[in-house]
Amino acid sequence: MPEFPHNSRILSPLERDLAVWRIESEAGAAEGTEDESVLKGFGKALADPKLLLMILCNMLSQAQGSIANFFPTLIAALGFSGTISLLLTAPPYILAGFVYYWLMWYSDRRNTAFPIIIVCISIAMAMYIIPMATVNVGARYFAMMILPFASVGPQLVLYKTINLHLARPTSKRAAASALVNAIGGTSNIWASYLYYAPPQFFAAFGTLMACAFLFAVTITFYRWLVLRENKRLDSGKPEEIAKVIKGGVTAEMVQLEWRYEMY
Secondary structure (H helix, E strand, C coil): CCCCHHHCCCCCHHHHHHHHHHHHHHHCCCCCCCCCCHHHHHHHHHHCHHHHHHHHHHHHHHHHHHHHCCHHHHHHCCCCCHHHHHHHCHHHHHHHHHHHHHHHHHHHHHCECHHHHHHHHHHHHHHHHHHHHCCCHHHHHHHHHHHHHHHHHHHHHHHHHHHHHCCCCHHHHHHHHHHHHHHHCCHHHHHCCCCCCCCCCHHHHHHHHHHHHHHHHHHHHHHHHHHHHHHHHHHCCHHHHHHHHHCCCCHHHHHCCCCCCEC
């Protein structure tokens, strides 16, 4: 985006005020008032323990999402001709598009992320079992219909979490997003070597199941961590608030009564 909401020339004054208000209430900081170097923001991002958990979550989620890179290979293992196999790759993605839209609508409407991640992981784990347990074409294609949105869906709300929980300063948010994307994306390198031995792909689906389980454990721990930080903020005790500030929350966010949301 060429402009921030507070200085946008394409928005009306009322639209600018509304956009700024939404950003400030979510981020817990005044918009357009920060002047901090990128390097300093990078250092703050590295010092935040939540970033390490987000990187691990994204690595595990990206490993699950690697199924999208090899989806034609999985569909081809059903035994149809090349043309039919390519046609059969389309319906799961059409379904995924509708589900993604609904997931994000629901997340915004309910201001939630954790239940969506856990439900998607649970569905994905069940779907990973089907291709390993049977060679029945109908059952396997049913799993293929579900897997794209169940495997990739959690990534969508993960990025929302990063932008909200590591929101300020903006240089820190930028560094955090870059690190999560860069390091998390490395999963696609080693996951590329899993998709062999059709039609059941034991190595691939077994590894994805393990990643899904570890993802669920990690995000549950993350939830416990941010809820603990919220309790510290709610306590009003200076010593407890100091611990939260040390963990990455700014003094301005505390003054504006900001809280970790969606978990």
